[in-house]
Amino acid sequence: MKIWKDYEKYYCVTDEDRKTFSDMNGECGKKNPLEVDDYGTQIILRGKVCEHDFCPAGSECHQGYYTAYCCK
Template sequence: MQHFDHYQMWLLLSLIVPSFQQRGLPLSAPCNLTVNMGDSPCNENATMRYHFDSKTLTCLPFKYTGCGGNENNFEDSFSCSIRCIPVMDYHNCVANSPPVKRKDGSYICNSKAKCPAGSTCIKGFVIGLCCDDKAYEKYLANSKPDCGRKKVVKDTSVEYSMTLFGKTCEHQFCPEGAECYQGAFYAYCCQ
């Protein structure tokens, strides 16, 4: 059995996750709720939790105060994914970036229906989508962050080693002593 590294898994999920917003498919609660870090002040210990981000269609960490908040609040990335990312025959461009229209106005591509210059056909299970090359390049750069002499913080809540990505530094998901940096699509931590 082949094992995926974080980058391969992240890329795979980004390509096969259904594009609810582009296809008009509604997200159900709690996955359609915005992240809520909880009430402050709070007498509970703050913990790392995960929320479903409807813009990028991914489960991302945030620092939960321990009080209040909403139901878009999962103990780990896996629980969030199982609840909010159903298996469907749809896919999207990286980080749910919008597909590129072909001359005929469609986004669909295959071996005969080519994508316009500056875009690439990203194939799903049945169909392909024309996806912007620049968005893909930004995504690849964001997927492999460079911390210089420091180390990229890894997510230890999963069985395999993967970079700890968050939506934004405002979600305070980096561990104590780590610095947060905002990438094109996701934020990451260096320590």
């Protein structure tokens, strides 16, 4: 889910917007954000900070501006 790319085409955005959207998309470089099933909807597994050790084995935690998320 890359909502940022389309958003920037049509709206004036601030640096704060860029930070928010980068967290929403789960920027993992060459890896992919780890998605889990939440009652039939795929969502990116997130936590507040990587120190909470919430990512499952085989994935790694990436700290964003506002949240942390798992990449695999």
